[in-house]
Amino acid sequence: MLKKYGLEKLIKKGFNEENCGFLARITAQHNKIYSVICSSGEKSARVSGRFIHESKKISNFPVVGDWVILREGSEDQVIESIVPRINQISRSAAGKRYSRDEISEEQVIAANVDNVFIVSALDRDFNLRRIERYLTLSYNSGAKPFIILNKEDLCDDIESYITEIESIAFGVPVIPVSAVNQENLSELYDHLISGETSVLVGSSGVGKSTLINAFMGDNTQKVKDISSSVKKGVHTTTHRELFLLENGSILIDNPGMRELGLVDGNNSIKDVFREIEELGKNCKFNDCSHMDEPGCAVKFAISEGILSKERFSSYLKLKSELDYLKMKDSKSSEAIEKDKWKDIKKQIRRHYSGNRGK
Ligand SMILES: Nc1nc2c(ncn2[C@@H]2O[C@H](COP(=O)(O)OP(=O)(O)OP(=O)(O)O)[C@@H](O)[C@H]2O)c(=O)[nH]1
Ligand SMILES: [Mg+2]
Ligand SMILES: [Zn+2]
Structure with missing residues (x-):
C-alpha cells in the first residue's frame, strides 16, 4: 500500500522500514486533524501532546507529503514523530515578512517532493516576475521545476508567451495546456512518473484543481464556479491534499498563494x-x-x-x-545564544535561592 504512495523514494534515501513502527504518509490537513495513509488504509490522526510541547517552530509540524510514525490512539491515530524530510517546499509565512517585531516564520507547503509544477494562466495572471519567484522557491527546495501555462484556449499567441518564459527560465520545461478542454495534457502526463510526488503551485484561479480533476478523471476537487469568478481573492481550495493518480504518480493540490516570501535556501x-x-x-x-x-x-x-x-x-x-x-x-542565532544564557542564569539563581532555606 505505502509503496504506491512513494515509499521507495524514502527507502532509496537510506530509510529502514523495518524498525520504524507504524509508518504513514500525510495526505491532507484540516487544521489540527490530518488524513494519513498507512498499510491498512486511510485514517485520521493528530500530533501527540509531547510533539506539540517539543516543536518550537511551525515548520516542525507535519505537512502534506510528510512520512510520520503513528501510535494507536483512542479515537484518532497519534503522530509521534516525522521521518526526516528528503526536502521541503517552503515560503515565509504570509503577512509577517519584514515586520520588525514578529519573526517571519517558515511555512512548509509540502514535504518530500520531486517536482514543482508552477501553474500560470495565459490571461491577466501571467507575470514573469512571479514566475521567477516560484522558480526560486523550487530551486531552494531542490525539487525539479516545470512551468505549466494553463488556459491556452483563451490565448491566440502562445508562442510569444513561451519565448518570454524561455528567456527567464533556462532549461525548465514549459508546457501549454488547457485543463478545461483537456488539451495537451498528455505532454504533462509524461512528467507525472509513478512513485514521484509533484506539487501544483500558483495563484488562485489559475486552474490547479481543474488540472487535478482532469488527471483524476472526475470532480474530486471543487473548482471555482465561473459565475463566482467576480469574487476576487476568494480561494476555492482551502487545504492541501495529496492524490494518487491512476498511473501511480502522486500529485498535491494547494490553495493559491497570495504572498510568496522566500526562505533562505540553496543559493537558488x-x-x-x-x-x-x-x-x-x-x-x-x-x-x-x-x-x-x-x-x-x-x-x-x-x-x-x-x-x-x-x-x-x-x-x-x-x-x-x-x-x-x-x-x-x-x-x-545570536538571540538564541543569549536566551540560553538567560535560562542558565535563572537556573543558577533558582538553585541558590532554593538552597538558602536549607
Ligand atoms: N478557459 C479556461 N478556464 C479554465 C481552465 N482551467 C481552469 N479554468 C477555470 O478557471 C477557474 C479557476 O479554476 P480552479 O481550478 O478552481 O483554480 P485553482 O488554481 O484551483 O484556484 P484556488 O483553488 O483558488 O487556488 C474555474 O472557473 C475553471 O473552470 C482552462 O484551461 N481554460
Ligand atoms: Mg484549487
Ligand atoms: Zn558588475
Missing part, C-alpha cells in the same frame, strides 16, 4: 538568474554589485539591450530579500 538565485551570474564574471571587479562600479558587464548588457531592466531589478529584489533573511538568521 544563481540558478534562476544564471545569465546575470554569467555576465557578472566579466565585470572588472570580482565582487561587483552591478550598481555603479566601472567596467560592469551587467550594466553594459542592460545599456545594450541584451539584458532587460525589469529582469535585472527582479534579480536585485529577490537577492536583497535573501540577503536580508540570511542576516536575520544569523541574528536570531
Whole structure:
C-alpha cells in the first residue's frame, strides 16, 4: 500500500522500514486533524501532546507529503514523530515578512517532493516576475521545476508567451495546456512518473484543481464556479491534499498563494538568474554589485539591450530579500545564544535561592 504512495523514494534515501513502527504518509490537513495513509488504509490522526510541547517552530509540524510514525490512539491515530524530510517546499509565512517585531516564520507547503509544477494562466495572471519567484522557491527546495501555462484556449499567441518564459527560465520545461478542454495534457502526463510526488503551485484561479480533476478523471476537487469568478481573492481550495493518480504518480493540490516570501535556501538565485551570474564574471571587479562600479558587464548588457531592466531589478529584489533573511538568521542565532544564557542564569539563581532555606 505505502509503496504506491512513494515509499521507495524514502527507502532509496537510506530509510529502514523495518524498525520504524507504524509508518504513514500525510495526505491532507484540516487544521489540527490530518488524513494519513498507512498499510491498512486511510485514517485520521493528530500530533501527540509531547510533539506539540517539543516543536518550537511551525515548520516542525507535519505537512502534506510528510512520512510520520503513528501510535494507536483512542479515537484518532497519534503522530509521534516525522521521518526526516528528503526536502521541503517552503515560503515565509504570509503577512509577517519584514515586520520588525514578529519573526517571519517558515511555512512548509509540502514535504518530500520531486517536482514543482508552477501553474500560470495565459490571461491577466501571467507575470514573469512571479514566475521567477516560484522558480526560486523550487530551486531552494531542490525539487525539479516545470512551468505549466494553463488556459491556452483563451490565448491566440502562445508562442510569444513561451519565448518570454524561455528567456527567464533556462532549461525548465514549459508546457501549454488547457485543463478545461483537456488539451495537451498528455505532454504533462509524461512528467507525472509513478512513485514521484509533484506539487501544483500558483495563484488562485489559475486552474490547479481543474488540472487535478482532469488527471483524476472526475470532480474530486471543487473548482471555482465561473459565475463566482467576480469574487476576487476568494480561494476555492482551502487545504492541501495529496492524490494518487491512476498511473501511480502522486500529485498535491494547494490553495493559491497570495504572498510568496522566500526562505533562505540553496543559493537558488544563481540558478534562476544564471545569465546575470554569467555576465557578472566579466565585470572588472570580482565582487561587483552591478550598481555603479566601472567596467560592469551587467550594466553594459542592460545599456545594450541584451539584458532587460525589469529582469535585472527582479534579480536585485529577490537577492536583497535573501540577503536580508540570511542576516536575520544569523541574528536570531545570536538571540538564541543569549536566551540560553538567560535560562542558565535563572537556573543558577533558582538553585541558590532554593538552597538558602536549607
Ligand atoms: N478557459 C479556461 N478556464 C479554465 C481552465 N482551467 C481552469 N479554468 C477555470 O478557471 C477557474 C479557476 O479554476 P480552479 O481550478 O478552481 O483554480 P485553482 O488554481 O484551483 O484556484 P484556488 O483553488 O483558488 O487556488 C474555474 O472557473 C475553471 O473552470 C482552462 O484551461 N481554460
Ligand atoms: Mg484549487
Ligand atoms: Zn558588475
